[in-house]
Protein backbone atom coordinates (compact mmCIF):
# COMPACT_ATOMS: atom_id res chain seq x y z
CA UNK A 1 0.00 0.00 0.00
CA UNK A 2 1.37 3.41 -1.02
CA UNK A 3 1.01 5.98 1.75
CA UNK A 4 2.53 9.17 0.55
CA UNK A 5 1.17 12.65 1.07
CA UNK A 6 3.55 14.03 -1.55
CA UNK A 7 1.91 16.35 -4.07
CA UNK A 8 0.97 14.43 -7.20
CA UNK A 9 2.41 16.08 -10.30
CA UNK A 10 -0.14 15.75 -13.03
CA UNK A 11 -0.37 16.48 -16.75
CA UNK A 12 -3.66 16.93 -18.61
CA UNK A 13 -4.38 16.05 -22.27
CA UNK A 14 -7.11 18.10 -23.99
CA UNK A 15 -7.83 21.78 -23.46
CA UNK A 16 -11.62 21.47 -23.79
CA UNK A 17 -13.07 19.37 -21.00
CA UNK A 18 -9.51 19.05 -19.70
CA UNK A 19 -9.61 22.64 -18.45
CA UNK A 20 -11.88 21.70 -15.56
CA UNK A 21 -9.26 19.17 -14.37
CA UNK A 22 -6.46 21.71 -14.87
CA UNK A 23 -8.20 24.13 -12.56
CA UNK A 24 -9.21 21.56 -9.91
CA UNK A 25 -5.79 20.05 -9.19
CA UNK A 26 -4.68 22.10 -6.17
CA UNK A 27 -7.96 21.55 -4.27
CA UNK A 28 -7.31 17.82 -4.31
CA UNK A 29 -3.61 17.52 -3.47
CA UNK A 30 -2.32 17.56 -7.04
CA UNK A 31 -0.10 19.98 -8.90
CA UNK A 32 -0.59 20.70 -12.59
CA UNK A 33 2.80 20.60 -14.33
CA UNK A 34 2.10 20.12 -18.05
CA UNK A 35 -0.69 20.17 -20.62
CA UNK A 36 -0.97 18.66 -24.09
CA UNK A 37 -3.14 19.30 -27.12
CA UNK A 38 -2.71 19.17 -30.87
CA UNK A 39 -4.76 22.40 -31.22
CA UNK A 40 -1.73 24.63 -30.73
CA UNK A 41 -3.38 28.03 -30.51
CA UNK A 42 -5.67 27.02 -27.66
CA UNK A 43 -2.89 25.06 -25.98
CA UNK A 44 -0.48 28.00 -25.89
CA UNK A 45 -3.06 30.42 -24.57
CA UNK A 46 -4.11 27.96 -21.84
CA UNK A 47 -0.50 27.20 -20.95
CA UNK A 48 0.25 30.91 -20.57
CA UNK A 49 -2.69 31.56 -18.30
CA UNK A 50 -1.82 28.53 -16.12
CA UNK A 51 1.95 29.00 -16.23
CA UNK A 52 2.72 25.36 -17.14
CA UNK A 53 4.69 23.52 -19.80
CA UNK A 54 2.85 22.82 -23.08
CA UNK A 55 3.21 19.96 -25.58
CA UNK A 56 1.60 19.30 -28.95
CA UNK A 57 3.12 15.82 -29.09
CA UNK A 58 1.82 13.17 -26.70
CA UNK A 59 5.09 11.17 -26.72
CA UNK A 60 7.07 14.24 -25.67
CA UNK A 61 4.44 15.10 -23.07
CA UNK A 62 4.86 11.64 -21.48
CA UNK A 63 8.57 12.33 -21.07
CA UNK A 64 7.76 15.24 -18.73
CA UNK A 65 8.70 14.60 -15.09
CA UNK A 66 5.27 13.86 -13.60
CA UNK A 67 3.37 11.16 -11.72
CA UNK A 68 -0.01 11.08 -13.38
CA UNK A 69 -1.90 11.85 -16.55
CA UNK A 70 -5.52 12.93 -17.02
CA UNK A 71 -6.97 12.03 -20.42
CA UNK A 72 -9.55 14.42 -21.82
CA UNK A 73 -8.71 13.84 -25.48
CA UNK A 74 -11.22 12.46 -27.99
CA UNK A 75 -13.94 10.16 -26.66
CA UNK A 76 -12.93 7.21 -28.83
CA UNK A 77 -9.16 7.43 -28.36
CA UNK A 78 -8.71 7.02 -24.60
CA UNK A 79 -7.63 3.38 -24.35
CA UNK A 80 -4.47 3.60 -26.51
CA UNK A 81 -3.49 6.86 -24.75
CA UNK A 82 -4.06 5.24 -21.34
CA UNK A 83 -2.02 2.17 -22.24
CA UNK A 84 0.86 4.30 -23.46
CA UNK A 85 0.80 6.39 -20.25
CA UNK A 86 0.74 3.27 -18.03
CA UNK A 87 3.70 1.89 -19.97
CA UNK A 88 5.48 5.19 -19.29
CA UNK A 89 4.93 4.55 -15.55
CA UNK A 90 2.17 7.15 -15.04
CA UNK A 91 -1.05 6.81 -13.09
CA UNK A 92 -4.05 7.48 -15.32
CA UNK A 93 -7.43 9.10 -14.92
CA UNK A 94 -9.45 8.75 -18.12
CA UNK A 95 -12.50 10.61 -19.31
CA UNK A 96 -15.46 8.79 -20.79
CA UNK A 97 -15.37 6.36 -22.58
CA UNK A 98 -12.71 3.97 -21.24
CA UNK A 99 -12.44 2.13 -24.57
CA UNK A 100 -13.96 2.33 -28.02
CA UNK A 101 -13.95 -1.38 -28.94
CA UNK A 102 -14.12 -4.58 -26.92
CA UNK A 103 -10.60 -5.43 -28.07
CA UNK A 104 -9.36 -2.14 -26.62
CA UNK A 105 -11.15 -2.97 -23.36
CA UNK A 106 -9.22 -6.23 -23.12
CA UNK A 107 -5.91 -4.50 -23.84
CA UNK A 108 -6.65 -1.77 -21.28
CA UNK A 109 -7.52 -4.21 -18.46
CA UNK A 110 -4.35 -6.17 -19.14
CA UNK A 111 -2.20 -3.02 -19.28
CA UNK A 112 -3.51 -1.72 -15.94
CA UNK A 113 -2.83 -5.08 -14.25
CA UNK A 114 0.65 -5.30 -15.73
CA UNK A 115 1.59 -1.75 -14.75
CA UNK A 116 0.58 -1.84 -11.09
CA UNK A 117 -0.34 1.85 -11.48
CA UNK A 118 -3.62 3.51 -10.49
CA UNK A 119 -6.25 3.75 -13.19
CA UNK A 120 -9.44 5.66 -12.50
CA UNK A 121 -12.40 6.13 -14.78
CA UNK A 122 -13.42 9.80 -14.47
CA UNK A 123 -17.19 9.27 -14.47
CA UNK A 124 -18.37 12.29 -12.49
CA UNK A 125 -22.16 11.78 -12.49
CA UNK A 126 -22.19 9.21 -9.64
CA UNK A 127 -20.70 11.92 -7.43
CA UNK A 128 -23.56 14.37 -7.80
CA UNK A 129 -24.96 15.03 -4.35
CA UNK A 130 -28.22 13.12 -4.77
CA UNK A 131 -26.38 10.05 -6.10
CA UNK A 132 -23.93 10.01 -3.19
CA UNK A 133 -26.86 10.31 -0.79
CA UNK A 134 -28.72 7.48 -2.56
CA UNK A 135 -25.64 5.28 -2.22
CA UNK A 136 -25.48 6.03 1.51
CA UNK A 137 -29.17 5.21 1.99
CA UNK A 138 -28.98 2.10 -0.18
CA UNK A 139 -26.04 0.76 1.80
CA UNK A 140 -27.97 1.37 5.05
CA UNK A 141 -30.66 -0.90 3.62
CA UNK A 142 -33.34 1.79 3.59
CA UNK A 143 -35.09 0.59 0.42
CA UNK A 144 -34.15 -3.09 0.54
CA UNK A 145 -32.68 -4.85 -2.47
CA UNK A 146 -32.34 -3.15 -5.85
CA UNK A 147 -34.98 -4.35 -8.31
CA UNK A 148 -35.39 -1.69 -11.00
CA UNK A 149 -33.57 1.54 -11.81
CA UNK A 150 -33.42 4.39 -14.29
CA UNK A 151 -30.59 6.68 -15.27
CA UNK A 152 -31.21 9.57 -17.65
CA UNK A 153 -28.86 12.02 -19.31
CA UNK A 154 -30.86 14.22 -21.65
CA UNK A 155 -28.88 17.00 -23.27
CA UNK A 156 -30.38 18.96 -26.18
CA UNK A 157 -28.67 22.04 -27.65
CA UNK A 158 -29.27 24.44 -30.55
CA UNK A 159 -27.44 23.60 -33.81
CA UNK A 160 -24.77 26.30 -33.40
CA UNK A 161 -23.84 25.02 -29.93
CA UNK A 162 -23.62 21.42 -31.17
CA UNK A 163 -21.50 22.46 -34.14
CA UNK A 164 -19.27 24.62 -31.96
CA UNK A 165 -18.24 21.65 -29.84
CA UNK A 166 -17.69 19.24 -32.73
CA UNK A 167 -15.31 20.90 -35.19
CA UNK A 168 -14.76 18.71 -38.27
CA UNK A 169 -17.13 16.40 -40.15
CA UNK A 170 -15.43 13.39 -38.58
CA UNK A 171 -15.32 14.79 -35.03
CA UNK A 172 -16.56 11.95 -32.77
CA UNK A 173 -19.67 13.87 -31.69
CA UNK A 174 -20.82 13.79 -35.33
CA UNK A 175 -20.69 10.01 -35.80
CA UNK A 176 -20.71 8.30 -32.41
CA UNK A 177 -23.81 6.00 -32.35
CA UNK A 178 -26.58 7.01 -29.98
CA UNK A 179 -25.91 4.19 -27.50
CA UNK A 180 -22.20 4.94 -26.96
CA UNK A 181 -22.35 7.98 -24.65
CA UNK A 182 -24.04 5.95 -21.92
CA UNK A 183 -21.79 6.20 -18.89
CA UNK A 184 -23.42 9.35 -17.43
CA UNK A 185 -26.72 7.47 -17.21
CA UNK A 186 -25.53 3.96 -16.29
CA UNK A 187 -22.76 4.86 -13.84
CA UNK A 188 -24.95 6.35 -11.07
CA UNK A 189 -27.13 3.22 -10.89
CA UNK A 190 -24.08 0.93 -10.81
CA UNK A 191 -22.47 3.10 -8.13
CA UNK A 192 -25.51 3.31 -5.86
CA UNK A 193 -26.41 -0.37 -6.06
CA UNK A 194 -22.98 -1.94 -6.57
CA UNK A 195 -24.16 -3.92 -9.58
CA UNK A 196 -22.94 -4.30 -13.16
CA UNK A 197 -24.80 -4.90 -16.41
CA UNK A 198 -24.52 -8.46 -17.73
CA UNK A 199 -26.81 -8.16 -20.76
CA UNK A 200 -28.17 -5.25 -22.77
CA UNK A 201 -30.91 -4.58 -25.29
CA UNK A 202 -30.30 -1.38 -27.24
CA UNK A 203 -32.92 0.81 -28.91
CA UNK A 204 -32.28 3.95 -30.97
CA UNK A 205 -34.86 6.66 -31.63
CA UNK A 206 -33.98 7.35 -35.28
CA UNK A 207 -32.50 10.57 -36.61
CA UNK A 208 -35.36 13.10 -36.60
CA UNK A 209 -35.55 14.83 -40.01
CA UNK A 210 -38.06 17.33 -38.56
CA UNK A 211 -35.73 18.49 -35.82
CA UNK A 212 -33.49 21.44 -36.80
CA UNK A 213 -31.08 20.58 -33.95
CA UNK A 214 -30.36 17.43 -35.96
CA UNK A 215 -30.74 18.56 -39.58
CA UNK A 216 -28.75 21.81 -39.17
CA UNK A 217 -25.71 19.93 -37.87
CA UNK A 218 -23.38 17.48 -39.56
CA UNK A 219 -24.30 14.73 -37.11
CA UNK A 220 -25.15 11.39 -38.73
CA UNK A 221 -26.22 9.37 -35.72
CA UNK A 222 -29.64 9.08 -34.09
CA UNK A 223 -31.66 11.34 -31.80
CA UNK A 224 -31.27 9.30 -28.63
CA UNK A 225 -31.10 5.79 -27.28
CA UNK A 226 -32.55 3.61 -24.58
CA UNK A 227 -30.54 0.72 -23.18
CA UNK A 228 -32.25 -1.90 -21.08
CA UNK A 229 -29.68 -3.59 -18.87
CA UNK A 230 -30.04 -6.85 -16.96
CA UNK A 231 -27.87 -6.38 -13.88
CA UNK A 232 -25.84 -9.09 -12.16
CA UNK A 233 -28.32 -9.27 -9.24
CA UNK A 234 -31.24 -9.88 -11.62
CA UNK A 235 -32.49 -6.27 -11.47
CA UNK A 236 -33.36 -4.34 -14.63
CA UNK A 237 -32.32 -0.78 -15.41
CA UNK A 238 -33.22 1.65 -18.16
CA UNK A 239 -30.62 4.07 -19.43
CA UNK A 240 -31.81 6.99 -21.54
CA UNK A 241 -29.43 9.43 -23.14
CA UNK A 242 -29.29 11.76 -26.10
CA UNK A 243 -30.63 15.01 -27.40
CA UNK A 244 -34.36 14.83 -26.66
CA UNK A 245 -36.00 18.00 -25.37
CA UNK A 246 -36.21 18.17 -21.57
CA UNK A 247 -32.63 18.74 -20.38
CA UNK A 248 -31.75 16.94 -17.15
CA UNK A 249 -30.12 14.09 -15.26
CA UNK A 250 -32.38 11.80 -13.34
CA UNK A 251 -31.79 8.68 -11.32
CA UNK A 252 -34.46 6.42 -9.84
CA UNK A 253 -33.87 3.32 -7.73
CA UNK A 254 -36.67 0.94 -6.76
CA UNK A 255 -35.84 -1.50 -3.99
CA UNK A 256 -38.09 -4.21 -2.63
CA UNK A 257 -38.78 -1.96 0.40
CA UNK A 258 -38.90 1.54 -1.05
CA UNK A 259 -38.03 4.02 -3.77
CA UNK A 260 -35.54 6.88 -4.08
CA UNK A 261 -35.03 9.36 -6.89
CA UNK A 262 -33.90 12.91 -7.49
CA UNK A 263 -36.64 15.44 -8.11
CA UNK A 264 -37.77 16.21 -11.64
CA UNK A 265 -38.94 19.75 -10.92
CA UNK A 266 -37.81 22.65 -8.79
CA UNK A 267 -34.38 22.03 -7.31
CA UNK A 268 -33.33 18.80 -9.02
CA UNK A 269 -30.56 18.19 -6.48
CA UNK A 270 -33.30 17.26 -3.99
CA UNK A 271 -34.03 13.65 -3.17
CA UNK A 272 -37.42 12.00 -2.86
CA UNK A 273 -37.66 8.90 -0.72
CA UNK A 274 -40.83 6.84 -0.60
CA UNK A 275 -41.71 4.00 1.80
CA UNK A 276 -45.03 2.21 1.68
CA UNK A 277 -47.34 2.98 4.64
CA UNK A 278 -47.38 -0.62 5.87
CA UNK A 279 -43.60 -1.00 5.72
CA UNK A 280 -42.27 2.27 7.10
CA UNK A 281 -41.41 2.57 10.75
CA UNK A 282 -44.00 4.10 13.07
CA UNK A 283 -43.80 7.90 13.08
CA UNK A 284 -41.81 8.06 9.83
CA UNK A 285 -43.39 9.83 6.85
CA UNK A 286 -44.30 7.87 3.71
CA UNK A 287 -42.65 10.51 1.53
CA UNK A 288 -39.60 12.63 2.33
CA UNK A 289 -38.18 15.30 0.04
CA UNK A 290 -34.95 17.03 1.07
CA UNK A 291 -31.73 18.52 -0.18
CA UNK A 292 -28.79 16.43 1.02
CA UNK A 293 -25.27 17.62 1.81
CA UNK A 294 -22.20 16.00 0.29
CA UNK A 295 -20.80 13.33 2.66
CA UNK A 296 -17.46 15.17 2.76
CA UNK A 297 -15.91 18.43 1.54
CA UNK A 298 -19.34 19.98 1.04
CA UNK A 299 -18.02 23.53 0.50
CA UNK A 300 -15.41 22.62 -2.10
CA UNK A 301 -17.75 20.26 -3.91
CA UNK A 302 -20.58 22.80 -4.20
CA UNK A 303 -18.22 25.14 -6.05
CA UNK A 304 -17.19 22.45 -8.61
CA UNK A 305 -18.77 21.68 -12.00
CA UNK A 306 -21.33 18.97 -12.83
CA UNK A 307 -23.12 19.26 -9.49
CA UNK A 308 -19.94 18.66 -7.51
CA UNK A 309 -18.99 15.55 -9.51
CA UNK A 310 -15.90 17.21 -10.95
CA UNK A 311 -14.41 17.74 -7.48
CA UNK A 312 -14.89 14.12 -6.43
CA UNK A 313 -13.34 12.43 -9.47
CA UNK A 314 -10.10 14.36 -8.89
CA UNK A 315 -10.38 13.82 -5.11
CA UNK A 316 -10.78 10.04 -5.39
CA UNK A 317 -8.05 9.79 -8.01
CA UNK A 318 -5.62 11.62 -5.70
CA UNK A 319 -6.64 9.37 -2.79
CA UNK A 320 -6.12 6.25 -4.87
CA UNK A 321 -2.67 7.36 -6.05
CA UNK A 322 -1.63 8.27 -2.51
CA UNK A 323 -2.86 5.08 -0.83
CA UNK A 324 -2.36 2.60 -3.67
CA UNK A 325 -5.92 1.33 -3.10
CA UNK A 326 -7.87 1.06 -6.39
CA UNK A 327 -10.60 3.71 -6.70
CA UNK A 328 -14.24 2.62 -6.78
CA UNK A 329 -14.39 3.59 -10.45
CA UNK A 330 -11.56 1.25 -11.36
CA UNK A 331 -10.67 0.03 -14.83
CA UNK A 332 -13.18 -2.85 -14.72
CA UNK A 333 -16.16 -0.66 -13.85
CA UNK A 334 -15.01 1.85 -16.47
CA UNK A 335 -14.92 -0.90 -19.08
CA UNK A 336 -18.25 -2.39 -17.92
CA UNK A 337 -20.12 0.85 -18.45
CA UNK A 338 -18.30 1.78 -21.67
CA UNK A 339 -18.81 -1.55 -23.42
CA UNK A 340 -22.47 -1.61 -22.38
CA UNK A 341 -22.88 1.17 -24.99
CA UNK A 342 -20.96 -0.75 -27.67
CA UNK A 343 -22.89 -3.96 -27.06
CA UNK A 344 -26.13 -1.97 -27.04
CA UNK A 345 -25.29 -0.73 -30.53
CA UNK A 346 -24.70 -4.32 -31.64
CA UNK A 347 -28.14 -5.03 -30.21
CA UNK A 348 -29.82 -1.97 -31.78
CA UNK A 349 -28.62 -2.90 -35.27
CA UNK A 350 -29.84 -6.47 -34.66
CA UNK A 351 -33.45 -5.60 -33.91
CA UNK A 352 -32.63 -5.04 -30.23
CA UNK A 353 -31.64 -8.64 -29.55
CA UNK A 354 -29.92 -9.18 -26.18
CA UNK A 355 -26.12 -8.95 -26.13
CA UNK A 356 -23.85 -9.97 -23.28
CA UNK A 357 -21.62 -7.48 -21.47
CA UNK A 358 -18.51 -9.61 -20.94
CA UNK A 359 -16.69 -9.30 -17.63
CA UNK A 360 -13.10 -8.34 -18.40
CA UNK A 361 -12.00 -9.05 -14.82
CA UNK A 362 -11.49 -12.61 -16.10
CA UNK A 363 -8.69 -13.42 -18.54
CA UNK A 364 -10.64 -16.48 -19.75
CA UNK A 365 -13.43 -14.11 -20.92
CA UNK A 366 -11.03 -11.52 -22.30
CA UNK A 367 -9.36 -13.98 -24.66
CA UNK A 368 -12.51 -14.27 -26.75
CA UNK A 369 -12.71 -10.50 -27.33
CA UNK A 370 -9.07 -9.51 -27.69
CA UNK A 371 -9.37 -9.03 -31.46
CA UNK A 372 -12.84 -7.47 -31.49
CA UNK A 373 -12.41 -4.15 -33.35
CA UNK A 374 -16.06 -3.57 -34.36
CA UNK A 375 -16.45 0.20 -34.73
CA UNK A 376 -18.24 2.83 -36.82
CA UNK A 377 -15.23 5.18 -36.58
CA UNK A 378 -14.82 6.57 -40.15
CA UNK A 379 -11.04 6.22 -39.75
CA UNK A 380 -11.07 2.50 -38.87
CA UNK A 381 -14.24 1.43 -40.64
CA UNK A 382 -13.96 -1.65 -42.82
CA UNK A 383 -16.27 -4.29 -44.28
CA UNK A 384 -18.74 -5.57 -41.71
CA UNK A 385 -18.40 -2.53 -39.44
CA UNK A 386 -21.60 -0.68 -38.51
CA UNK A 387 -23.10 2.62 -39.60
CA UNK A 388 -23.63 5.39 -37.05
CA UNK A 389 -27.43 5.42 -37.46
CA UNK A 390 -29.98 2.64 -37.42
CA UNK A 391 -31.25 4.21 -40.65
CA UNK A 392 -27.95 3.36 -42.37
CA UNK A 393 -25.61 5.91 -43.91
CA UNK A 394 -26.78 9.51 -43.41
CA UNK A 395 -25.34 12.48 -45.26
CA UNK A 396 -25.49 16.05 -43.91
CA UNK A 397 -27.22 18.58 -46.19
CA UNK A 398 -25.38 21.30 -48.10
CA UNK A 399 -26.99 23.97 -45.84
CA UNK A 400 -25.85 22.17 -42.71
CA UNK A 401 -22.29 21.93 -44.05
CA UNK A 402 -22.29 25.67 -44.85
CA UNK A 403 -23.48 26.55 -41.33
CA UNK A 404 -20.85 24.19 -39.89
CA UNK A 405 -18.05 25.91 -41.82
CA UNK A 406 -19.19 29.31 -40.51
CA UNK A 407 -19.40 28.18 -36.87
CA UNK A 408 -16.08 26.32 -37.05
CA UNK A 409 -14.30 29.33 -38.60
CA UNK A 410 -15.55 31.49 -35.70
CA UNK A 411 -13.89 28.99 -33.36
CA UNK A 412 -10.63 29.09 -35.35
CA UNK A 413 -11.13 25.71 -37.07
CA UNK A 414 -10.64 25.70 -40.85
CA UNK A 415 -10.31 21.97 -41.56
CA UNK A 416 -12.81 19.63 -43.28
Ligand SMILES: NC(=O)c1ccc[n+]([C@@H]2O[C@H](COP(=O)([O-])OP(=O)(O)OC[C@H]3O[C@@H](n4cnc5c(N)ncnc54)[C@H](O)[C@@H]3O)[C@@H](O)[C@H]2O)c1
Pocket residue numbers: 013014015016017018036037038039056057058072073074075076095096097122123124165166306
Ligand atom coordinates in the same frame (compact mmCIF):
# COMPACT_ATOMS: atom_id res chain seq x y z
N1 LIG B 1 -17.54 13.86 -17.70
C1 LIG B 1 -18.07 14.94 -18.23
O1 LIG B 1 -18.92 15.59 -17.64
C2 LIG B 1 -17.61 15.37 -19.59
C3 LIG B 1 -17.99 16.61 -20.13
C4 LIG B 1 -17.48 16.96 -21.39
C5 LIG B 1 -16.64 16.10 -22.06
N2 LIG B 1 -16.30 14.91 -21.50
C6 LIG B 1 -15.35 14.01 -22.18
O2 LIG B 1 -14.10 14.67 -22.32
C7 LIG B 1 -13.45 14.31 -23.54
C8 LIG B 1 -13.12 15.55 -24.34
O3 LIG B 1 -14.31 16.20 -24.70
P1 LIG B 1 -14.37 17.76 -25.08
O4 LIG B 1 -15.73 18.21 -24.76
O5 LIG B 1 -13.23 18.47 -24.45
O6 LIG B 1 -14.25 17.79 -26.66
P2 LIG B 1 -13.17 17.24 -27.70
O7 LIG B 1 -13.26 15.76 -27.74
O8 LIG B 1 -13.39 17.97 -28.94
O9 LIG B 1 -11.77 17.69 -27.08
C9 LIG B 1 -10.66 16.87 -27.08
C10 LIG B 1 -9.41 17.72 -27.06
O10 LIG B 1 -8.31 16.81 -27.17
C11 LIG B 1 -7.44 17.28 -28.18
N3 LIG B 1 -6.75 16.14 -28.81
C12 LIG B 1 -7.28 15.24 -29.67
N4 LIG B 1 -6.34 14.37 -30.07
C13 LIG B 1 -5.20 14.71 -29.44
C14 LIG B 1 -3.88 14.17 -29.42
N5 LIG B 1 -3.54 13.14 -30.19
N6 LIG B 1 -2.94 14.76 -28.65
C15 LIG B 1 -3.27 15.84 -27.89
N7 LIG B 1 -4.49 16.39 -27.85
C16 LIG B 1 -5.45 15.83 -28.61
C17 LIG B 1 -8.31 18.03 -29.16
O11 LIG B 1 -7.58 18.96 -29.95
C18 LIG B 1 -9.33 18.70 -28.24
O12 LIG B 1 -8.89 19.96 -27.80
C19 LIG B 1 -14.43 13.35 -24.24
O13 LIG B 1 -14.03 12.05 -23.98
C20 LIG B 1 -15.76 13.61 -23.58
O14 LIG B 1 -16.55 12.45 -23.53
C21 LIG B 1 -16.76 14.54 -20.29
